[in-house]
């Protein structure tokens with residue numbers, strides 16, 4: 001279980017948000033909503049340990065994250081707003097490289113199966129710089145299909161996806177929740193998923 005208590009975030013000389021509390025249990029999802037600039041990305045980065053909070057604390061399985069950092073990071077998959085893939089590498093190489101960097105090497109068969117399921121059949125070996133924006137997003141999202149992480153933190157995962165890919169992604173998220181996974185994500189659109197929903201609104 002992931003819990004946050006009294007989180008606050010400062011950017012420059014501005015306090016973006018304060019007193020943010022939430023909890024995400026196995027099978028639950030939390031959608032962070034709010035206008036542009038409200039601090040949604042900032043919140044996700046704080047939870048993922050990529051930026052410091054100005055105040056508050058985050059707990060993983062009842063323990064302060066600071067005390068179980070390695071365990072927490074081993075259970076976490078964070079996908080940022082940008083696809084964060086390497087343009088000179090193919091989709092297959094990107095997927096295998098990301099897995100290796102996370103310390104969980106991925107065999108070629110598993111990687112190719114994930115890429116094909118996410119709609120990249122026939123595009124697996126091309127340098128990703130020639131892929132469309134939506135296809136690049138799909139390369140990043142293929143990581144979800146290879147992930148054993150219990151907590152997925154996804155920043156705008158639906159951006160640039162066509163209708164079929166949105167529905168595929170919902171299916172993948174549903175499977176994660178059915179397995180007892182936890183999901184924290186931002187989106188400007190209404191999303192229908194299984195599991196137990198909750199939402200958090202930042203800003204006005």
Ligand SMILES: Nc1ncnc2c1ncn2[C@@H]1O[C@H](COP(=O)(O)OP(=O)(O)OP(=O)(O)O)[C@@H](O)[C@H]1O
Pocket residue numbers: 011012016034035036037038039040041042043
């Ligand atoms: N390093 C920084 N220095 C100063 N201001 C920053 C920094 N990083 C973010 N900000 C500001 O913090 C605010 C919140 O940014 P953030 O990306 O978290 O918003 P968001 O809610 O995710 O927005 P969007 O819906 O547009 O993606 C913005 O006004 C942004 O300009």
